[in-house]
Amino acid sequence: MQIWGFIVRRILYLIPVLIGVTLITFALSHLVPGDPARLIVGQRASEETLERVREELGLNKPVPVQYISYMKDLARGNLGTSIRSQRPVIQDLRERFPASFELTSLALLFCVIVAVPLGVVCAVKRNKLVDHLIRVFALFGVSMPVFWWGLILLLIFYVILGWLPGPGRIAMDIAAPAGPTGMYLLDSLIAGDWQAFGSALSHIILPAFCLSYVYLAIMTRMVRSSMLEVLNQEYIRTARANGLSEWTIVVRHGLRNALVPTVTILGLSFGELIGGAILTEAIFAWPGLGSYLVESIGFLDFPSIMGFTILICVIYVMVNLLVDIAYGLLDPQIRWN
Amino acid sequence: MNAANLLEIHGLHLYFDTYLGTVRAVEGLDLTVSRGETVGLVGESGCGKSVSALAILGLISQPPGRIAGGKILFKGEDLLKKSPAELRNIRGKYISMIFQEPMSSLNPVYRVGDQMVEVIMLHRRVSRGEARKIALEMLHEVQMPDPEAVMQKYPFEMSGGMLQRVMIAMELSGKPDLLLADEPTTALDVTVQAQILRLMKNLVKKMNASVLLITHDLGVVAQTCDRVAVMYAGQVVEVAPTEELFTDPRHPYTRGLMGCFPDPNRQDAELAAIEGTVPDLINPPGGCRFHPRCPRAGDICGKEGPGPVAISDDHVVHCFFARQASDDHSEGGTGKGVAVLG
The missing domain is CATH 3.40.50.300 (P-loop containing nucleotide triphosphate hydrolases)
Incomplete structure (x- = not known):
């Protein structure tokens, strides 16, 4: 099957990309002003202590040697020790990651479920009232900052109406579901704990919507414009001339062709969202990667920041791989080139 | 019907x-x-x-x-x-x-x-x-x-x-x-x-x-x-069985088209072009739409549109001069620019 060759080739392309990423993060850690050893020991420590910490961290060795030992550590999954928590960075990230992943996945799922139909409706009903309304809705999403939405939504649904709970991942008086994934929705489902599931779901709705709105807006417009382009193609005219129903034409012949650019946006959004949900996570006190980054920056916790960066880069690259594979599945022409 | x-x-x-x-x-x-x-x-x-x-x-x-x-x-x-x-x-x-x-x-x-x-x-x-x-x-x-x-x-x-x-x-x-x-x-x-x-x-x-x-x-x-309809600027100007159209084209536009077509029997003949351009269909010319480009247009052509003229049962031409046209053709074509330049 040519699709497998395509996937293997794409995976091989990842290797140089990931090496490039480590080079950049490593270079950045050596370019930032300030001495990590001094940060660890504090301003009042003696020169000897400083020297000792430098040696411990390997900072007295030549830069290429440092890079190699850094790579060795990376290969073993060792991202260093967080200055703030005094725990391995990888452990911190492992704890925070499921919360972000859960939030992002749900936000994007919501995004796709809403944006694709809206975009298609816009394209089919071009310049009609419904098209204008949806475009205004989308314009709103692109224009309003996420923290504004977050606060307004909290004010309305939590403070005024009281329909949804406030910040956090789950109600205080409900035990967090213990499970293999660390994602509360999944774990509570696995455990069959409906109370926890309900609480987790009601907690995630607002931040997920908040996070998705901008991307939902962008994607709606994207689907609309690529759909409009596709609907003008000659094969659509052929399909019409063959007497196919409008639904078949739009969904079967149009949408699949229009999805290629949409999948690109989806992939990019996922990469951005997983690490970039900083504002949303801060507003909703969501204990994910974004809020971890904010806390780490406050502490000048370099190992954590670098670990975060590498993790996000790896995710980003992996998502791009998935996007490439999706291209291949959607458009047979891409498989062949 | x-x-x-x-x-x-x-x-x-x-x-x-x-x-x-x-x-x-x-x-x-x-x-x-x-x-x-x-x-x-x-x-x-x-x-x-x-x-x-x-x-x-x-x-x-x-x-x-x-x-x-x-x-x-x-x-x-x-x-x-x-x-x-x-x-x-x-x-x-x-x-x-x-x-x-x-x-x-x-x-x-x-x-x-x-x-x-x-x-x-x-x-x-x-x-x-x-x-x-x-x-x-x-x-x-x-x-x-x-x-x-x-x-x-x-x-x-x-x-x-x-x-x-x-x-x-x-x-x-x-x-x-x-x-x-x-x-x-x-x-x-x-x-x-x-x-x-x-x-x-x-x-x-x-x-x-x-x-x-x-x-x-x-x-x-x-x-x-089997049959051909020649269209010009949104109207059919001549309809005839294929053979008849080629042997006896009556509308000046049809004959112009024939002139644009290489004749293997006349190797010395240069290809003719129909002068002028396709009319603006937002403000089409009054009367016969072809008259501004027509080599034999008369006064009447700009004033009213020509009705159908039946040359034979299945040969119909929309031209005021349809019946005379065949004479000109037999001479090998004359007039401004449409004709085959020998």
């Missing part, structure tokens, strides 16, 4: 509303196609040939298009009065259409076979397996080498000529009464062109289908059509 006529178009007016004004693309088109007949619709780019064909299938998007008048009778029923659902049932089943660009006429993300099967299942109400069989048969009919393999291919893996065969197979699979072929060979190599035309002609004959062949190429017309 004459029972022998499968398609009758009466006084079709087709306008497009644009920012610059209303483009009167087709104005008073009359055309008939009888059963089993192949009719050529000939004219320059932009004269309204293609939009007329699209109008038959109800594929003109409105707006910007607008059917401002006329009737399109298919088997005696006015297609312009059909509901969208009724039209969908006619498309591909009773009237099919082949387009100019085979490369872009098929969906790039689906296999050729699946696209054929989809259409066959829709119109013949058969199972998927049955539809596959019909598709294979049709591919065989269009002399496609290795039809099984072709079914598995994507459009971008095939050449234009091969794709046009697929299109013909697909469009004839519903056994339509009428095939609209819009410049079906224009995008193809000349050698392939002849093959495709022959193939189409034979298949259509076998199925006793009628064809409306739209082209700007008189060579194609000579090769395939």
Whole structure:
């Protein structure tokens, strides 16, 4: 099957990309002003202590040697020790990651479920009232900052109406579901704990919507414009001339062709969202990667920041791989080139 | 309506509303196609040939298009009065259409076979397996080498000529009464062109289908059509049996077209061009639309439109000088610029 060759080739392309990423993060850690050893020991420590910490961290060795030992550590999954928590960075990230992943996945799922139909409706009903309304809705999403939405939504649904709970991942008086994934929705489902599931779901709705709105807006417009382009193609005219129903034409012949650019946006959004949900996570006190980054920056916790960066880069690259594979599945022409 | 006529178009007016004004693309088109007949619709780019064909299938998007008048009778029923659902049932089943660009006429993300099967299942109400069989048969009919393999291919893996065969197979699979072929060979190599035309002609004959062949190429017309309608600026100016049109063209425009066509018997002859340009269809010239370019236009031509003049039973010309025209022609053509310069 040519699709497998395509996937293997794409995976091989990842290797140089990931090496490039480590080079950049490593270079950045050596370019930032300030001495990590001094940060660890504090301003009042003696020169000897400083020297000792430098040696411990390997900072007295030549830069290429440092890079190699850094790579060795990376290969073993060792991202260093967080200055703030005094725990391995990888452990911190492992704890925070499921919360972000859960939030992002749900936000994007919501995004796709809403944006694709809206975009298609816009394209089919071009310049009609419904098209204008949806475009205004989308314009709103692109224009309003996420923290504004977050606060307004909290004010309305939590403070005024009281329909949804406030910040956090789950109600205080409900035990967090213990499970293999660390994602509360999944774990509570696995455990069959409906109370926890309900609480987790009601907690995630607002931040997920908040996070998705901008991307939902962008994607709606994207689907609309690529759909409009596709609907003008000659094969659509052929399909019409063959007497196919409008639904078949739009969904079967149009949408699949229009999805290629949409999948690109989806992939990019996922990469951005997983690490970039900083504002949303801060507003909703969501204990994910974004809020971890904010806390780490406050502490000048370099190992954590670098670990975060590498993790996000790896995710980003992996998502791009998935996007490439999706291209291949959607458009047979891409498989062949 | 004459029972022998499968398609009758009466006084079709087709306008497009644009920012610059209303483009009167087709104005008073009359055309008939009888059963089993192949009719050529000939004219320059932009004269309204293609939009007329699209109008038959109800594929003109409105707006910007607008059917401002006329009737399109298919088997005696006015297609312009059909509901969208009724039209969908006619498309591909009773009237099919082949387009100019085979490369872009098929969906790039689906296999050729699946696209054929989809259409066959829709119109013949058969199972998927049955539809596959019909598709294979049709591919065989269009002399496609290795039809099984072709079914598995994507459009971008095939050449234009091969794709046009697929299109013909697909469009004839519903056994339509009428095939609209819009410049079906224009995008193809000349050698392939002849093959495709022959193939189409034979298949259509076998199925006793009628064809409306739209082209700007008189060579194609000579090769395939029983009758020809020459169109200029949204109107039919001359209709005649193919042979008669070539031997005795009456309308100055038709004769201009002939002049643009190389005559192998006269190697010294330079090709003539029709002077002037295609008229602006937002403000078309009054009277006969051809009069500003016509070598023999008189005072009357700019004032009123010429009615039909019957030269014989099936040769009709819209020209005030239709009856005199043949004399000029026998002299080898004279006048400003239209004639063949010897």
